Every structure is written in structure tokens, then in C-alpha cells.
Amino acid sequence: MTTERYNPKEAESRWQQAWDQGETFKAVRDENKPKAYVLEMFPYPSGRIHMGHVRNYAMGDVIARTKKAQGYAVLHPMGWDAFGMPAENAAMERNVNPRDWTYENIATMRGQLKTMGLAIDWSREFATCDPAYYKHEQAMFLDFIKAGIVDRRESMVNWDPVDNTVLANEQVIDGKGWRSGAVVERKKLTQWFLRITDFAEDLLGALDGLDGWPEKVRIMQQNWIGRSEGARFSFDIVGNSDDQTGNQTSDQKIEVYTTRPDTIFGASFCALSPDHPLTAELAETNRDLKAFVEECRATGTSEEAIQRAEKRGFDTGLKVAHPFDPAWELPVMVANFVLMDYGTGAIFACPAHDQRDLDFARKYDLPVTPVVIPEGESADSFDVGDEAYTGPGVMGNSRFLDGMTTDDARAAVIDKFERDNKGTREVNFRLRDWGVSRQRYWGCPIPVIHCNDCGTVPVPKQDLPVTLPDDVSFDRPGNPLDHHPTWKHTDCPTCGKAAVRETDTFDTFIDSSWYFARFTSPHADEPVNAEDARYWMPVDNYIGGIEHAILHLLYSRFFCRAMEKAGHFHLPEPFKGMFTQGMVNHETYKAADGSWVLPQDVLTAEDGGLSLADGSGVTACGIEKMSKSKKNVVDPTEIIDTYGADAARLFVLSDSPPDRDLEWTDAGIEGAFRYINRLWRLVAAPSHNLADQDGDRPADLSDAATTLLKNLHKTIDGVTGDLNGFRFNRGVARLRELTNGYEAFKEEEDSAGLVRRETLSALIRMIAPMMPHLAEEMWDALYQGAAPSLVSDAPWPAVDPAFLVDDTITMPVQVNGKRRDEVTIAADADEDTIRDAALAAPGVAKQIDGLTIRKTIIVPGRIINIVAN
């Protein structure tokens, strides 16, 4: 034994080696054990790990280690989400090869993660940019084509005319490309799509069964899928054959979708999307309309831009007839707020009951007729002013609907449409098909070949993978695959003639939509080995940031369904349990000139004033998410170097509830480090040699020993629940309470050593998921080097129920709801005894003197309340 201060640096690397050599965390299928698949969202290899990673992986590690101790076969793997734009940006900025850059980053970050001492089966590691991985992704895509899950079609995209690439919505800032600054255009492009909307109903319905997910995430997905019930029907175009107006069109009618068929008699006009085919047709002969459409497209597609855009329209001059009254003509407008890719791209507007329609109608002086009359109003006098009425009511001004409720009217209109063969009931989803083409180099090549004669031909499976060329240059804009001298030129697999490869690559969200399944059989010759998947899937605890609540999780859910449909494996849902962790924040400061200042450079004067070393003033700017630009990042490597991995892990686990944001503080990490040393002293102190304190507990324990053992077993009971329930901060608090109790135990009688030994042994096993290195070191010290196993292989401590119950309990006594005293009484005392004791308590007696007792409430084991007046 030693009284030296704990040396995390030396101890941590020693135990990490021991785990490595013993293959302690190798995941092994064992049909005799329950399984636990613990997964944190795998990282993008950006270069270095950050505190968010530390928090994420520390949480997963606690779960993985706890489950292992509790007898589960545990799968806890790690890999790399390695395709993506930053590698190309690095290539452009620093003239490095994206592949080299990526694998160098992976090497660095793997090294950093290993210093955290995570219980990971590293033999399963892979990167999504490994051809051995994306080979299977390509094969699956071919299976998806066969299964009818893939489409190739035109769609509107955000196009950056300088970088010659499609931009995602989030890459469009104020209508400009985030990189080039060029005004983004809306452009039609032929793209590959995965038909996720085919699964919309199921993806929505199955959310109900995901009770291991945060409610928030389920609601977000529900809103994202956005199911709506309504009607699709047509307006006939009036005077279509009359070419005096110059409005002759090839279509005879305009098809619209609405969720409010009940408001059909409040119709004021129809509106087409600027991208509607009919709009395009009319624009050919109408220069003003053409100019209007172009203006709309220039507005950009970012949500913000669209929202700020004022409602604007263009009267086409075309008229349509009301479906229930051929004599009633309505104007056809083109309106910038009508979306082409929702419903039919055309609407009928009822301004009285839709705010957008109302804004538009007021601007262009179109009629506003209320047809839904709220309670207490009359059809003649009800006026909507500038605020549309969207609530329920009774129909008015609506001919055969008059007097019906909105719900009845809705059904009546659809029924009539269906009887008259004019329209149908229809369910629509806000969810769009998933466009997966990206005009980028650093992604998985889409395995198809374009042949002039045969069209689009899949690459034969035996020719997979289609790998990326290494010799690429980024000195001109656009996709390097497209201007590579040889790569895209190949022969058609069908006819043998010269053909070209698809030069688009997959959206990187595809890579992350099935990696969790690949982890179950990372070396298999097929995407996923069915037996392994059956055993390990679904992921029991999936942990990551809320920012992936929609896309990644929805795509992964879709992929499982698509893989099943394509004949891969049966798995309804990929993630049984889901946990979203909070961010890591840190204080920020600005200098007098407005530039950000490193927090460690800020000096605090005695009067609380802030300054830099040169005396210039500094302003505190609040607690913000760690980011390089705000200069408030804390490097995990430095922290681990100084305090050790265990202290870093303990701090990120103990300082805040895991789903809330964590504020990084120097005081906090120092406090964690102090606790680690305090724990170490429990075994390092020479006063108690516990190595040979083995054997049965004596029957007659002292009061102090009983108190300690009660503390211990209640702690085991509580901590077990806390860790499984992601209440890490509460679990740590309990362990500190137990530590306090242990230190307060001063007895020296014979049995004290046994009690100490029992307590410490359990305490060490309970801290092990959070502070694994320290736990191994303490375990080793407790057994003086002769431990029967690593603590990482030791079983979770068992609760002795005998110590969970108390013989006597202390209950507070309230008088009229206010605590006045407490009574200590036998746990099994009957109500009369409890009542008598409560009334006799001095603090109570004083209060009820002279009052009449009206009622006594006794909650067994909890509280006594005496109602008196």
C-alpha cells in the first residue's frame, strides 16, 4: 500500500493496456446471456475530439460497463462517419488528399478516445469511407432499385452557380451560398431519390411503440412527417377553347389539394405554384409572368427567405369554374407562397379562414366571404377583418352545407365529390422523398452507369465496389469526379459500348443509416449477417445529440424498413432506447475592441472587475456552447493530461442531468479530481488492512456498522436504478453520500474490518462504470494485488434486502400542513400508536393546545398530518 497521491497518468495507461491485452470488452454472442447493445452516435473525424464527445462517450461507457457487470453480453463498438464536405474543404484549402486527411484525423482521434479508457470492442472499428464498408452500401442500393425503393427524377434544388454544386437548405444563408457567397438559384436537376414517403404511414404509426425514446423526439418526427387528411379535386378551366384571351392551355382543369373542403363556398381564387407546369406553359406566351416566376425563384429556398418574402401574386387572366356552380368564375393567380412539391402544387383559396389567403386577398383586393360562423355570430354580420378565423363553427353562405358543423361539412363535400366523380379523399404527408445525390467527391459513389442505348444501368454486383480515384484535383469548382480524365469513362455492362459512370455520390446520411447494423458483423461478406443482427439488434441504448432527432434517426428507421423490403433482415425499429444528451457550454469573454478572449486570460479584481494582463477591460458574455470562434473551447486532451480521464469522466457525468446542458468550470473539474483522491485514500490509508478481511458478517452488528451497511445497500439499490435510468448525477451524489458515511465510520472492533471490506468492495464496483481506472487501482489495492479478477470483469454488487428496511423510522408530524415535530417509532407500529406518539410530540402538543382535532392523516412510513382548529 501507498499513501502517495493517486497518479492517474501512470495508472490509466497501465489499466488501458490490461483491458486491451485481456480483450476485456470484446463483444461475444452468448445465447445464455441477455444482450445489451450500447451505441453512441459515431463521430465525424474532424481532427480532434471535443468535450461533447467526452460527455457522449462517458455516458455510453457507464451503461456498457454497468450492463457487463450485470451479466449482459455487451456490444459497444466505435467507428467513423468519415465521408463529407470538410475533407474536401481541407483539400481545397491546404492541398491535401481528402482520404489522407480523413485517415490521419481518425488516427489522432482514436488515440484521444483510447486515453478516455472506454469499454469499446475496437476490433469492430470501421470508417464509412472504407471501400469494405461502402461496397455493401452500393450493393444494398442495387437491391433497393430492384425492390422499387429508388427513383430517378427531376427536382428543384438550391444551386450555387459559382461552386457548381447543389446546396443543402442549411448551407444557404440569406439566399446566398455559405461558401461562395453567390446568390443561390433554384434549378431543376435529375437526382436519385429513396422513396421514404412510401413508408410515411408506417414511420408515423410506429412512433407510438417507441416508448424508450424521448417524447420530444417523437413529436419532432411526427411533425416532420406531417400527415394531413383532405381532398383532391379539380376546377375546370373556363373558355379554354377561346383563344381571344391568349390563355389557351393544354390542360382542361386545375387539380388542387385541400384540408378544408368545407370552406369550398368561401373560395375566392385559385393559386398555382410558380413551379407548376401550367405556370410554365402560360409563361411561354406571357413575358410579365415569366419575369414574375424568375423573381420568385431568385428569392431562394431557405425557410427564412421564404418566410420574410411578402405574399406576391400574378393574375394569369385565366378563369376556373366553381365545382358546384359552373356559372361562378374564379380568377387563377400564380402565388409565390404555393409550394410545388406539396399536394398538387395548386390550391383554392378561402381567405376568410386562412391567414395566408387573407393576406393575399387583401393585397390584391379579392373577395372575402366568411363561411364558417363562430358561435355567437351570424352569417350576415360576421366579418373577419384582417385576421382569418380558423376555428370551428357552423356553415353559412354555403348553400347545401348551411347549418352543418365544419366536420360534417368536410365529409359532405368529399362525399359529393366522390359521388360526382370530381374528387377523392386523400392523405398527404409533409415528408418528401429523400434526394440522395450530391455533386461531391468525398462520398460513396452511386453504382450506376449511364449508357446512350441502354439508359441507366446498375453496376453488376461482382464489379463492386466502385471506388473513388485518389488522383483528384480541387483547383476548379464543381465535382472532381466529373472532370477526372478517366474515372467516369467505362463500358456499358449490358451492351458493352462506351458509357459513363454516375459522378454524383451519396448523401452521407446514407452511410450513417445502417452502420449500427454493420457493427453487429463488421467483417461479414454481406452487409449484415442475419444471425448476428438477430442477436444484437436493436440498439438498446442509443446516445447522441438532439440535432439528429429528425434526419438521422428518421433515415435510419426508414433504412431498416427498406433493408427488410429488399430482403436483408427483419427488424422493425433500429433503436429501442434513445437518449439525447445536452451540450457542453463554457463562459465567454470579449475584449474592449469586441474580439473574443480566452477565459483563462481574464483576471478578476477584488471588486469583481474583469481585465486582461495589460489592464484593459473585459466583458463577460455569458455561457455559450463551446466553439472555436468564441474561444471558449476546453481541450479534452489537456484536461486528461492534467487531471486524468476518470476526473474528466466524473465531471461530465456528475455536474448536470445528462439531458441538460453542462457548464464546464475549472472549479468543477478540480472538485472531481479531489473526490478521486479522496476515494484513493480510502484504500491507500495504512490504518486499515482489509486484504484478509474475508468471511461472514457477525450476527450482532454495532449500531454504527448497521448504519453503514444500511447506507451501503440503499446506495446499491439507488445507484443501480440511477445508472440504468441515465440519472448519472444522482448516482454520483449517492456514491458521495456513501463515501461520507464510510469516512464517518470510526469503529475499531473486530467486525469493523469486515464491514469496511464489504462496503469498499461494493463502492469500488459501483464507481467502476464512471471511474474505471481508479476502480481497478483501488480493487487491486483492496486485494493487495491478489484480486480474483479485474473489477471490469467483476459482478455488480448485490443488494441485501435486510438492510433496506428499518426497524424504527422517523416520521415528520405536521399540524395543519406545517411541520412541527418528528417522531421516531417502530416501523410496524399500528395507526393508534403512531397517532398517540404524534400527538405527544412536544412541538405538536404546543400547537394543538386548545384546538379540536378534526382529522389525522397517517401515510405509513412517510408523514403524519394533524388537522385541528
Add this chain to the structure above:
RNA sequence: GCGGGCGUGAUGGAAUGGUAGACAUAACAGACUUAAAAUCUGUGGGCCGUAUGGCCGUGGGGGUUCAAGUCCCCCCGCCCGCACCA
């Protein structure tokens, strides 16, 4: 606009409708020390009181209940997501 969450000491945070503030951080006082660090002990919501104790107190207002931080209604503030989806 729609949806969700949060609001508790100086600070992070505890609290199946049942003793509000566990556990920690900062601070203060004391012990040890030549001194400091480390460590240990104590104080630690506000007000009144030497004290036993009393009153008030979980963003504000109302309600349900023997009992409300917790449940219900209204309001205020902050945070997050979605956002012209007809």
C-alpha cells in the same frame, strides 16, 4: 404563427403529491503548517431572536388537496425545434 421544454440558495442541481434545498461548487471561520498548497472540522435560503424557536420562501397570480416545487387555469421570462405543407 405552431409544437416542446425550462424557471428552486451566491452557483450546478436533489426531491414516487408527503420534512424543500440531498450531493457538490464558490465563500467564510477554525485546526494542522514557519508559511502556502493539500487535508480535516464547522457555518452555509431570507427575516426576527443569545437560544429553544417563529414567520416567509421553489418566476407572478388564482385553484384542487389534510398536504403542491410537483396536479389544473391564467400571466411573465428564457431556451429549443418546425415554419407559407393549403
